[in-house]
Amino acid sequence: MSPLKIKKGSTSHSAYNLRPNFSDVIERHTLAVLVENEPGVLARVIGLFSGRGYNIDSLTVAEVDHTGHLSRITIVTSGTPQVIEQIKAQLGRIVPVHEVHDLTVEGPSVERELAMFKVTGTGDKRVEALRLADIFRANVVDSTLETFVFEITGAPDKIDAFAELMRPLGLTDVARTGVAALPRGN
Amino acid sequence: MTRKMTGAKMIVQALIDQGVDTIFGYPGGAVLPIYDEVFQQNSIKHVLVRHEQGAVHAAEGYARSTGKPGVVLVTSGPGATNAVTGLTDALMDSIPLVVLTGQVPTFMIGSDAFQEADTVGITRPCTKHNWLVKETDKLSGVLHEAFHVATSGRPGPVLIDIPKDVQFATGTYTPKKPSVSHYQPPVKGDMNAITELVEAIETAKRPVFYTGGGVINSGPAASQLLRELVEATGFPITSTLMGLGCYPASGDKWLGMLGMHGLYQANMAMHDCDLMINVGARFDDRITGVVDMFSPKSKKAHIDIDPSSINKIIRVDIPIIGDVGHVLEDLLKVWKSRGRKTNSEAMAKWWKKIDAWRSIDCLKFEQKGKIIKPQYALSRLEALTKKYDRYICTEVGQHQMWAAQYLDFEAPNRWMTSGGLGTMGYGFPASIGVQMAHPDALVINVAGEASWLMNMQEMGTAMQYGLPVKQFILNNERLGMVRQWQELLHGERYSQSWSESLPDFVKLAEAFGAKGILCSDPDDLDDAIMEMLTYDGPVIFDCLVEKHENCFPMIPSGKAHNDMMLAGVDTQGVIDAKGSVLV
Ligand SMILES: Cc1cc2nc3c(=O)[nH]c(=O)nc-3n(C[C@H](O)[C@H](O)[C@H](O)COP(=O)(O)OP(=O)(O)OC[C@H]3O[C@@H](n4cnc5c(N)ncnc54)[C@H](O)[C@@H]3O)c2cc1C
Numbered sequence: 093m094s095p096l097k098i099k100k101g102s103t104s105h106s107a108y109n110l111r112p113n114f115s116d117v118i119e120r121h122t123l124a125v126l127v128e129n130e131p132g133v134l135a136r137v138i139g140l141f142s143g144r145g146y147n148i149d150s151l152t153v154a155e156v157d158h159t160g161h162l163s164r165i166t167i168v169t170s171g172t173p174q175v176i177e178q179i180k181a182q183l184g185r186i187v188p189v190h191e192v193h194d195l196t197v198e199g200p201s202v203e204r205e206l207a208m209f210k211v212t213g214t215g216d217k218r219v220e221a222l223r224l225a226d227i228f229r230a231n232v233v234d235s236t237l238e239t240f241v242f243e244i245t246g247a248p249d250k251i252d253a254f255a256e257l258m259r260p261l262g263l264t265d266v267a268r269t270g271v272a273a274l275p276r277g278n
Numbered sequence: 279m280t281r282k283m284t285g286a287k288m289i290v291q292a293l294i295d296q297g298v299d300t301i302f303g304y305p306g307g308a309v310l311p312i313y314d315e316v317f318q319q320n321s322i323k324h325v326l327v328r329h330e331q332g333a334v335h336a337a338e339g340y341a342r343s344t345g346k347p348g349v350v351l352v353t354s355g356p357g358a359t360n361a362v363t364g365l366t367d368a369l370m371d372s373i374p375l376v377v378l379t380g381q382v383p384t385f386m387i388g389s390d391a392f393q394e395a396d397t398v399g400i401t402r403p404c405t406k407h408n409w410l411v412k413e414t415d416k417l418s419g420v421l422h423e424a425f426h427v428a429t430s431g432r433p434g435p436v437l438i439d440i441p442k443d444v445q446f447a448t449g450t451y452t453p454k455k456p457s458v459s460h461y462q463p464p465v466k467g468d469m470n471a472i473t474e475l476v477e478a479i480e481t482a483k484r485p486v487f488y489t490g491g492g493v494i495n496s497g498p499a500a501s502q503l504l505r506e507l508v509e510a511t512g513f514p515i516t517s518t519l520m521g522l523g524c525y526p527a528s529g530d531k532w533l534g535m536l537g538m539h540g541l542y543q544a545n546m547a548m549h550d551c552d553l554m555i556n557v558g559a560r561f562d563d564r565i566t567g568v569v570d571m572f573s574p575k576s577k578k579a580h581i582d583i584d585p586s587s588i589n590k591i592i593r594v595d596i597p598i599i600g601d602v603g604h605v606l607e608d609l610l611k612v613w614k615s616r617g618r619k620t621n622s623e624a625m626a627k628w629w630k631k632i633d634a635w636r637s638i639d640c641l642k643f644e645q646k647g648k649i650i651k652p653q654y655a656l657s658r659l660e661a662l663t664k665k666y667d668r669y670i671c672t673e674v675g676q677h678q679m680w681a682a683q684y685l686d687f688e689a690p691n692r693w694m695t696s697g698g699l700g701t702m703g704y705g706f707p708a709s710i711g712v713q714m715a716h717p718d719a720l721v722i723n724v725a726g727e728a729s730w731l732m733n734m735q736e737m738g739t740a741m742q743y744g745l746p747v748k749q750f751i752l753n754n755e756r757l758g759m760v761r762q763w764q765e766l767l768h769g770e771r772y773s774q775s776w777s778e779s780l781p782d783f784v785k786l787a788e789a790f791g792a793k794g795i796l797c798s799d800p801d802d803l804d805d806a807i808m809e810m811l812t813y814d815g816p817v818i819f820d821c822l823v824e825k826h827e828n829c830f831p832m833i834p835s836g837k838a839h840n841d842m843m844l845a846g847v848d849t850q851g852v853i854d855a856k857g858s859v860l861v
């Protein structure tokens with residue numbers, strides 16, 4: 093299956109090679125959507141997902157090109173290949189959307205997420221938390237006598253793993269940014 | 279040339295620059311500055327409707343019958359919310375509209391001000407795009423962009439919400455210029471895909487064209503090319519409800535409409551074909567029925583301008599993204615250059631099969647006794663209006679399906695109906711919009727009495743503007759389509775599906791100063807229809823018809839195309855539990 097790259101304004105664009113296999117396998121895809129940075133654009137994207145019953149596993153958004161008024165939305169979603177193709181095509185229909193990229197199929201990409209964990213405890217548990225944080229290369233960004241706030245960056249898997257380890261050690265709060273992703277190389 | 283002017287003046291100026299001649303609207307506090315400008319000019323006619331829903335449907339009728347975008351002007355709050363049904367209707371049926379709404383002044387937005395509603399929020403899912411304009415300097419740019427978005431690619435309704443202070447303030451007007459928008463959907467199809475389709479056409483043994491509203495959206499030239507292609511290949515052609523008129527009903531390749539209430543030969547051909555060429559249709563569930571059983575033996579090609587229509591419901595083998603007109607032009611060129619080949623031997627066999635299906639004559643009915651059958655009423659209407667270049671609108675229900683079955687369309691843009699949303703109350707205001715665009719044409723709205731009552735206030739509009747729209751009401755005193763489903767699905771328990779306390783339609787017409795005609799006897803029907811046609815003004819024709827007539831053929835929910843119910847069948851226990859959850 094080749095990707096459907098929807099780039100507006102190009103006439104070479106074709107869905108000729110678009111041959112999704114209608115399988116039932118649920119796939120997880122990371123989509124990068126370049127949008128005009130105008131009011132309501134995020135509501136349009138989110139409304140599309142809720143209105144059509146698609147999943148959002150994570151979503152991040154920020155302006156990336158101030159002069160060009162472009163924001164980049166990174167969406168992690170899951171669905172059958174047919175649903176993923178629909179999501180991309182539906183995103184492409186939104187008027188202020190400039191480009192839709194499926195980073196999962198367009199070649200290798202890197203994904204990163206930032207998370208903060210508050211761990212509350214004393215004694216051995218507190219020491220163990222600090223030791224594990226070190227192994228995971230998490231930084232302590234705040235501490236009191238009974239709490240640490242760790243900051244960790246990495247692929248979502250790594251953050252999930254860290255969260256699992258912290259849970260029995262007194263994990264009380266988590267804040268995650270959601271995934272930011274870019275294709276590797278050129 | 280850029281000029282300074284108020285926001286309100288810019289709006290009127292932009293409409294003039296865009297070639298708008300008619301707008302449909304209703305005033306209110308938040309659009310008073312715009313109405314003041316409307317008052318002070320003569321280029322644009324304003325049609326004062328009686329309800330904002332009527333304004334949007336009228337604009338839809340105007341748009342569908344002309345190919346130009348329809349324009350609506352309504353006030354904030356209730357004006358905007360009343361427009362929502364029409365916007366959704368236009369979105370579902372790909373009708374280009376530009377809707378202007380007033381908004382409370384920018385400094386009051388968010389304060390629950392009088393007649394404030396979050397119009398862009400409410401209409402985001404039911405417009406192709408919408409804008410809230412907070413600066414007068416940006417207004418003219420947005421207005422021109424709105425027309426571009428509404429009419430490019432897959433057409434649809436757009437909305438511009440304009441706060442009152444933005445209307446009063448002065449800013450710079452920029453005239454219409456070639457679009458600089460990044461929104462430029464491609465219209466040319468991929469040549470490799472087109473060539474692949476040509477190869478399939480050359481060898482197909484049992485091909486069928488499955489055409490739809492996209493052909494109408496593409497414009498009259500696309501219909502012309504389609505006709506050329508059908509004549510040249512000799513392939514049979516069917517169409518959805520939305521595509522009627524893209525190929526003439528009098529053409530010998532015409533199979534009639536397909537789908538749930540489509541013709542037997544059309545559905546059988548779709549089921550048994552080996553090559554399905556979808557031209558601007560979207561595999562709606564009224565067409566496919568249960569997708570697993572949909573046309574199992576065919577290779578499928580799909581020409582559509584919207585990539586999201588491709589593989590949404592039915593997986594296709596040859597997707598071609600592009601405008602119908604452009605793609606058909608290239609397709610014909612390639613096919614001709616390769617020697618205009620088709621498999622004529624196989625085609626002769628295929629036509630034999632089709633003719634056998636045709637001979638079932640699935641629309642036959644018998645008019646006996648003293649009660650008018652709705653099918654008879656429409657057959658007579660067809661016979662007596664055939665010679666006119668007429669425009670037909672409908673409401674929603676059984677009468678709509680009978681109109682699609684028994685009226686013949688020879689040209690595009692002559693058939694206005696609410697397909698995707700199925701909005702009762704669409705037809706009457708739509709007929710007003712059509713008549714505004716074609717003042718001298720015969721415009722008929724085929725209606726059910728229940729649907730018609732939903733927007734009957736527009737009688738006032740028809741009278742005020744002297745629009746001789748003919749309201750042809752098939753009055754079965756029932757919510758007929760609902761009643762039919764209750765007969766099929768719910769053991770004939772007719773819960774709330776009858777029309778009680780109906781008005782005397784003749785007196786109702788007279789109360790508005792229009793003409794009313796009542797007809798209940800089949801022997802009087804022709805004369806009554808002639809009376810309607812010759813009267814110069816709006817007519818309400820109350821045609822009392824058989825109350826419990828069912829609309830056939832019908833593919834019951836959960837069944838395949840080759841499993842149709844024809845007239846005269848037993849209606850009990852046809853739909854199983856699995857089918858009954860489908861709508
Ligand atoms: C009570 C009721 C019963 C119904 N029963 C039936 C029935 O029996 N049979 C039936 O056919 N319908 C029926 N309908 C209508 C049905 O619900 C759909 O509205 C209709 O089938 C859709 O028509 P379409 O596929 O032509 O698509 P449309 O809604 O007209 O969509 C047009 C398609 O063409 C594409 N397009 C637009 N412009 C272009 C262009 N320039 N170039 C290329 N592509 C373009 C669009 O992207 C879209 O995919 C019924 C409706 C009601 C209310």
Ligand SMILES: Cc1ncc(C[n+]2csc(CCOP(=O)(O)OP(=O)(O)O)c2C)c(N)n1
Binds near residue numbers: 700754
């Ligand atoms: C606004 C709206 N409400 C409800 C429906 C559901 N509905 C579909 S057909 C129908 C009955 C229409 O009755 P009528 O207009 O008399 O037409 P008939 O079917 O009798 O020809 C109803 C209630 C609808 N389509 N639209």
